[in-house]
Amino acid sequence: MNWKAKAILHKNTPRIAVYFEKNDRLIARIRTFHDARWSNSHKYWHLPDNDENRLHFKIPLAHTLVPNEEGIKSLVVFKNYLLSKRYSQNTVATYCEALKSFLTFFNSKSVKEITNDDVILYNTDYILKNKLSSSYQNQIVNAIKLFFKIVKESSIDIEKIHRPKREKKLPNVLSKEEVKQIISSPINFKHRVMLSLIYSCGLRCGELLTLQPQHIDSKRNIILIKQAKGKKDRIVPLSPKILELLREYYKLYKPKVYLFEGQQPGNRYEARSLQQVLKNALQKTEITKPVTLHWLRHSYATHLLESGTDLRYIQELLGHNSSKTTEIYTHVSTKSIQQIKSPFDDL
Structure with missing residues (x-):
């Protein structure tokens, strides 16, 4: 090669x-x-x-990339446990890689000898020393907590394993004018419909690409999102404008299995190709922000909030488990902030 x-x-x-x-x-x-x-x-x-x-x-x-024999056996047990609990393939892979990193760091110890002090040592001597992200550290914590929950003999107190302090980052939001520029830029009709549907329903990229024609309920004006993040189904409202676009799209492309298919009929459109669609659309606008597909979902939620939609409904529409996740949009909504008069104006 x-x-x-x-x-x-x-x-x-x-x-x-x-x-x-x-x-x-x-x-x-x-x-x-x-x-x-x-x-x-x-x-x-x-x-x-x-x-x-x-x-x-x-x-x-590297020497630290190899767990000891007990660690390797523990990884197999852990993976089988995750699979039996029906965790997604991505979650299984992420948790197993995270646990492997932890167990290989202590490959000179038996699993039952690892203590809470060792968890702190791993954080300082591996994660912080290598300047790894707090999100990666959080993945490690998730994996450790879940793993030691199923270990029969352990010196770990799961409740005392601390998490990194959560970074308070605000979601990136576009104005309605910017959204309109982006979704109207593609010449290709399919590309325009895909970007429009992500924004109009607040969909994740994966949710859009797994949609099937039967998930569009035109009589009830809803879209059924099947087995989304956390293996949850949910429904989102279908706007009349989007329904018109979808009807025209269906007549033109006649999808067989997935609503949006790639060059091979029956195969769903690829996420990388959709990202390229957005990139090409941005190049035709004057927007210089590093926009991602998820920005359209953030913008949908924020624009709903600014138009007066109750936060509880937005939580349901986005499929958030916790209202705290949805509350972050209150920090980027400009509806109330714009009404505040700066004391500078009175000078």
Whole structure:
């Protein structure tokens, strides 16, 4: 294979970067790896930094990347537990990689000898030392808590494992004018409908791509979102304008299985292709912000709040478990803030 690979930190997470000249055969090959992602800003593909991938790309195994025999057996038990609880494949992979990192750090210890002090040591000597993100640290905490919940003999007190202080980041929001610019930019009708549907219903990227024609209920003016994040179904209102677009779209494209399909009928549209659709749309506008598809969902929620929609309804529409998650939009809504008069105006 004509590619090169090396271990990197991508967004503060250990990954393996794979470099090669654009080649359809190699792209198809790299996509067969679990959690393979393309970085448009760095122009490389990247994969999880694990033993299997290091061996495949002939990257030397670091001593701390190998758990002891007990740790390896514990990982198998943990993975089977997660699968039996019907966690998603992504969650299973994320938690197992996080636990593996923790257990390999203490590969000289028996699992039952690991204590709460060891958790703190891991945080300071591995996570903080390598400047890994608080979100990665939180994943580790989730994995540790869940793992030691099923370990019969343990020196860990699960309740005393502390989490990193949550970063208080505000969601990125576009104005209605900016949203209109973005969704009206694509010449391709399918692309315009996809972006419009994400904003008009506050959908996640994955929720849009798994939609099927039968999920559109035109008689009740709703869309059924099946098995979204947290394996939850929910319904969202279908606007008359979107319904008109969808009817026209259906006549033109006649999707077979998924509402939005790729070049092969029956295969759903790819997330990377949808991201490229947004990127191309942005290039046709004067918007210079680093907009992502999720910004459209944030904008939907904020615009609903600003138009007077009750926060409880917005929580249901977005599929949030906790009202605290939805309350963050109150901090970016400008409806009340714009009415505040600055004392500067009275000088």
